[in-house]
Amino acid sequence: MNKSLWTSSYVLYTGGLALNFLAICYWFIDVKKINDNLKSFIDKEGFKIDFENCINNKQIEDFVLNDRIEGTKKFKAEIFSYGTNINAEKVKSIAG
Numbered sequence: 273m274n275k276s277l278w279t280s281s282y283v284l285y286t287g288g289l290a291l292n293f294l295a296i297c298y299w300f301i302d303v304k305k306i307n308d309n310l311k312s313f314i315d316k317e318g319f320k321i322d323f324e325n326c327i328n329n330k331q332i333e334d335f336v337l338n339d340r341i342e343g344t345k346k347f348k349a350e351i352f353s354y355g356t357n358i359n360a361e362k363v364k365s366i367a368g
Contacts, residue, residue, distance in 0.1 A: 307327065
């Protein structure tokens, strides 16, 4: 009558919840902190840069990504990103 609590589906479900929670914590602790530190450095040094536009601009993102791809081809280097590599499939398909 008493069902075991640690079934495989329960373990996978709670493991997924834990990983999602970890990802959210990582975002708020590391990624957001890095962006905030970069913003404060830019402001402190007196650069006149619209930081929000830079991190949300698709043209700038594509330019940086294409520059990384060209550097990878030129120097035959492995592509490495700090944190998660969101554009991994795009890079692999372009870099060949």
